[in-house]
Amino acid sequence: MDKLNLELYKKLYLVRRAEEEIIKCYFDDEMKTPMHMSMGEEAIAVGICHALKDDDQVFGTYRSHAIYLAKTGDVEDFFAEIYGKDTALLKGKGGSMHLCSPDNGFMGSSAIVASAIPVAVGAAFANKMAGNGRIVTVFFGDGAIDEGVFWESLNAACLWKLPVIFVCEDNELAVHTPKSLRHGYRSISSIVADFNCRVFKEESTDVETIYRLAEKAIGAVRGSGGPCFLDLRYYRYLEHVGVSEDFKSGYRSREEFEKWRKKDPVEQQRKKLIKKRIKEEELDKIEDGIAERLINSMKAAQSAPFPGAGEIEKEVL
Amino acid sequence: MGGSRKISYCKAINEALIQEMERDPRVFTYGIGVPDHKRIFGSTDGLVERFGPERCFDTPLSEDAMTGFGLGAAINGLRPIHVHMRVDFMLLAMNQLANMVSSYRYASAGELSVPMVIRAIIGRGWGQSFQHSKTMHSCFAHIPGLRVVMPTTPAEAKGMLIASIREDSPVIFIEHRWLYYAEDEVPEEPFTLPLEKAAVLRPGKDITIVATSWMNIEALEAADILNKRHGVSAEIVNARAIAPLDDGVIVDSARKTGHCIVADNDWLHCGFSAEIAARVSEKCFGSLKSPVSRIGFAPAPCPCTRPLENCFYPSAVNIIKTAEKTLKLKEADLSEEVFYSYEHKFKGPF
Ligand SMILES: Cc1ncc(C[n+]2csc(CCOP(=O)(O)OP(=O)(O)O)c2C)c(N)n1
Numbered sequence A: 001m002d003k004l005n006l007e008l009y010k011k012l013y014l015v016r017r018a019e020e021e022i023i024k025c026y027f028d029d030e031m032k033t034p035m036h037m038s039m040g041e042e043a044i045a046v047g048i049c050h051a052l053k054d055d056d057q058v059f060g061t062y063r064s065h066a067i068y069l070a071k072t073g074d075v076e077d078f079f080a081e082i083y084g085k086d087t088a089l090l091k092g093k094g095g096s097m098h099l100c101s102p103d104n105g106f107m108g109s110s111a112i113v114a115s116a117i118p119v120a121v122g123a124a125f126a127n128k129m130a131g132n133g134r135i136v137t138v139f140f141g142d143g144a145i146d147e148g149v150f151w152e153s154l155n156a157a158c159l160w161k162l163p164v165i166f167v168c169e170d171n172e173l174a175v176h177t178p179k180s181l182r183h184g185y186r187s188i189s190s191i192v193a194d195f196n197c198r199v200f201k202e203e204s205t206d207v208e209t210i211y212r213l214a215e216k217a218i219g220a221v222r223g224s225g226g227p228c229f230l231d232l233r234y235y236r237y238l239e240h241v242g243v244s245e246d247f248k249s250g251y252r253s254r255e256e257f258e259k260w261r262k263k264d265p266v267e268q269q270r271k272k273l274i275k276k277r278i279k280e281e282e283l284d285k286i287e288d289g290i291a292e293r294l295i296n297s298m299k300a301a302q303s304a305p306f307p308g309a310g311e312i313e314k315e316v317l
Numbered sequence B: 001m002g003g004s005r006k007i008s009y010c011k012a013i014n015e016a017l018i019q020e021m022e023r024d025p026r027v028f029t030y031g032i033g034v035p036d037h038k039r040i041f042g043s044t045d046g047l048v049e050r051f052g053p054e055r056c057f058d059t060p061l062s063e064d065a066m067t068g069f070g071l072g073a074a075i076n077g078l079r080p081i082h083v084h085m086r087v088d089f090m091l092l093a094m095n096q097l098a099n100m101v102s103s104y105r106y107a108s109a110g111e112l113s114v115p116m117v118i119r120a121i122i123g124r125g126w127g128q129s130f131q132h133s134k135t136m137h138s139c140f141a142h143i144p145g146l147r148v149v150m151p152t153t154p155a156e157a158k159g160m161l162i163a164s165i166r167e168d169s170p171v172i173f174i175e176h177r178w179l180y181y182a183e184d185e186v187p188e189e190p191f192t193l194p195l196e197k198a199a200v201l202r203p204g205k206d207i208t209i210v211a212t213s214w215m216n217i218e219a220l221e222a223a224d225i226l227n228k229r230h231g232v233s234a235e236i237v238n239a240r241a242i243a244p245l246d247d248g249v250i251v252d253s254a255r256k257t258g259h260c261i262v263a264d265n266d267w268l269h270c271g272f273s274a275e276i277a278a279r280v281s282e283k284c285f286g287s288l289k290s291p292v293s294r295i296g297f298a299p300a301p302c303p304c305t306r307p308l309e310n311c312f313y314p315s316a317v318n319i320i321k322t323a324e325k326t327l328k329l330k331e332a333d334l335s336e337e338v339f340y341s342y343e344h345k346f347k348g349p350f
């Protein structure tokens, strides 16, 4: 049996199913938090996070469901947080855009574009000083590379040879604005390659491919001590914020979506496993187990209490 | 001359933009998402169709550079309007604002002026959390060389935006997202309103409530209830100009009523409410019958979860309770009253 591919699939399925469950309940209006869905990018999040060690660290954006679930293995706290409940680590103060689980190496996610990138570089500096061998990975979109702070952070990380992996999750859109209206250059990869930085570029939605690539990048960082840049393409299935499709609004076509849907990361991995002679019934059972855990955590979150008023001023200083 | 009709705050902004861009070819509107199909919640509707992509355009996600870009265009004769979907994103441009835009006229002996408008939307509610919910007017107002305004009514939105566009110094124009739905009478023709003056939103004689932006709506509700329950006549002074501020209207009102509550759409510490309290105390000392009190956000980052969010934002309830204390009235039972919320928005008229 191909253990690696099965493990990767379990995480892919968990992430996808968690978001499907969110969609089912979102219009009940009990999750009062703006959702930026990961659907479409699962292979990137799972492939990379699976290659990281437990104590490696990750930073994300407002679109972090996938990396959070893939990195932490947590589900219970996740739902409690997006339902705004007292049982979550953040007690609902953060919501979907501000997930955080430091014990699991998920160091936070910011809803101000590009603002976690320099923080990741500083975290990598501290790890280097501590000599603890930890790698920091920061995920951001193709919009974030428009910001000056991305270039400033990249430069510093290259200059000081810091153990950080920059992951640009390129869906070619910032909200509704395509790259062609924002970028006055041809290729981010070739520009970054001129820095003292290893660059890896990939368009695949195959999780194993991303995993192997992440292993290479991690090896390069551990070997040289310096940063890597991963330029990874995917297609965002849903609207920028919210849980619905938006092909009718005219800025992108359903045809393009259908092209990507044919190589959907989750379905593709399932097919691969079946080709590798894993029995469908076995997969069904695994999926049911994951779904049960998700649904139970969601129910627990729904019935958990809200934080009390006194909570608001706690943890300010 | 043209009459007036009821339009929304959002439509009033849109109309001001269209009329000014039609009148003056030097005016252009730009910013992240400005021409996309959502059109900044509808406020930039029709601009790209009418004026083309040279005068209405999207930008890279580069707030600091795009602010300096606007400054450069302004000192060379254009009249930029830069739009931020949330004021929180504008903080990336704090360097250009505080070090460049604010002091350019000063640094050129007045030879160069900066006729630039920066529209920033402030948000609230439904889990926006701590990075999408700030107001920041006090921070901007602290810096000499920047004008800061916060219109509340649709007519103010139109009149003050036109005045801002015609103004030769930089104006930060702060719009509350919940006000976008409010409808009221607005003149069809272009007109201007002063950028430095407060205005009485509701006349009264017993107590002055100075309010900014959305807090005016909460104050109106509070004033109705105070009147109904206690026969108290509250005067609401809409502090639509933040900086510079001619405090005449505020001072006159506080002198007349002898009581003053400041309800700011912001944190209190070192904020605009402190400025108003200081001015009222200085200028109305002999006429005050009670100390000035202040109402604002809880001293914390804004939490996402609804019950805590409700504790974070001040409302009509806080204003009523504060007025009762100030006037030494028995607390009214408010359990039957319906207050504004994310779901139950104010639609007007004023
Ligand atoms: C500094 C800043 N500017 C603007 C925004 C508004 N905004 C939120 S997400 C977004 C697009 C970001 O695109 P990208 O980085 O490609 O990430 P994606 O949403 O595609 O994952 C914008 C403009 C913001 N949150 N922060």
Ligand SMILES: [Mg+2]
Pocket (backbone or CB within 6 Å): A141, A142, A143, A169, A170, A171, A172, A173, A174, A175
């Ligand atoms: Mg993108």
